Amino acid sequence: MKEVKHPSMEFKDYPKPAVTVDIVIFTIKDEELKVLLVKRGVEPQKGFWALPGGFVKMDEALESAAIRELEEETGVKDVYLEQLYTFGDPRRDSRGRVITVVYMALIDSEKIKIRASTDTSDVDFFSIKKIPPVAFDHKKILDYALKRLKWKFEYSTVAFSMLPEKFTISQIQKIYEIVFDKEFDKRNFAKKILSLDILKEQGLNKNVSHRPPMLYSLKADIGEIIEII
Amino acid sequence: MKEVKHPSMEFKDYPKPAVTVDIVIFTIKDEELKVLLVKRGVEPQKGFWALPGGFVKMDEALESAAIRELEEETGVKDVYLEQLYTFGDPRRDSRGRVITVVYMALIDSEKIKIRASTDTSDVDFFSIKKIPPVAFDHKKILDYALKRLKWKFEYSTVAFSMLPEKFTISQIQKIYEIVFDKEFDKRNFAKKILSLDILKEQGLNKNVSHRPPMLYSLKADIGEIIEII
DNA sequence: ACAAAAGTGTTGAGAGTACACCCATGC
């Protein structure tokens, strides 16, 4: 019962599961938290919406596969990307054994360019509150990803990766309010964010029809997600 | 560039990576945090210590594989088990592409029975501070697991799964002190643990040569790990 | 009586929460 039962038998001879990478791409759009889904063009579950993903190539790292899929669907690189969990129930895919490593990406919706070559009816963002029927166990994956997203929001600065380079305090607050689906006190929120000492002032935004708000940028590079616990 | 490039080609025809499950089994023994390693009896890296693990069977869930490996090595079932991360660098195993799903288990060292059929020189617990050279990328996996263990200790009750059913406050404190490698104030520690309201008094332990301590048990079942944040 | 570990309370600092008014701009 050790790692290899029959030393004479190469591990290459065993039947192997297929391995895919799926990505839960979160963004904020129209004041809602949304995820990107693609309509399946092939069986099984053809016509169902599903998470973007694909098979891992033999010489490709898991994260590289996730980055590749992400760029193929959204045209976006350099975003926050995190491995979430690996789902491997033997019956999750009717084609046979498919194990999927799930990643979560957070992107600024302004940066997204759904690829020109993609039929736009086949790719869309859905509000997390109005998810259509999805293929395989992708509902379970989405539920898990949402839990992890909220969790991550509490103790890190990942939220900033859903904003443009310069942003206002109220833009950050809006994102937190959308993700947690509740409102926060403006004074307490600003106090807390500013006390973290992670923002640089970037001058006033004059193009508004009210008192111009201060613009901020992150002191750290977007890649450096800070744990604020 | 969608999920299946050539609809005429079944996914079964693609070359596939092998998938293994490895387990980081933590326990407290001799006042140290230890992990179980097994000596590899086969190439590659024969003779090196490595995490226990093995290939995932085609009809076996990932967690079932982890439970099976765990029981094979320690004879223990019903322990805390959590999926940690999936490592899939294309070069992590010289035999070819091997993706490993890593689980973490926490067990009470009193419950362990290294299997009789196992040559005991091939299986041992190592202090986390004195890890020998290990095979593959297992050092990286161990470092990651330790980070996650500490993190989990901070906001949940997983620590209790390394204790017998009845235990004293100072036994819990000792475990926290070993894991975080620092001392805590006895009064503050007891106050915090008791304020969580998760313990039941179980009478005094009279078999000691000093003031008998109160024994406690968890109110919830061991399976229910409580998040204390 | 002594050794060993158990048990227990107070104080101060810092963080989180609740709460309301004036400000700068475009129209």
Added chain:
DNA sequence: GCATGGGTGTACTCTCAACACTTTTGT
């Protein structure tokens, strides 16, 4: 001058950290 969001301070509560002496038992 009005509509729209921006910006700001105080008081209370609660949690966390620091800190030392008495108690119970076995030998």
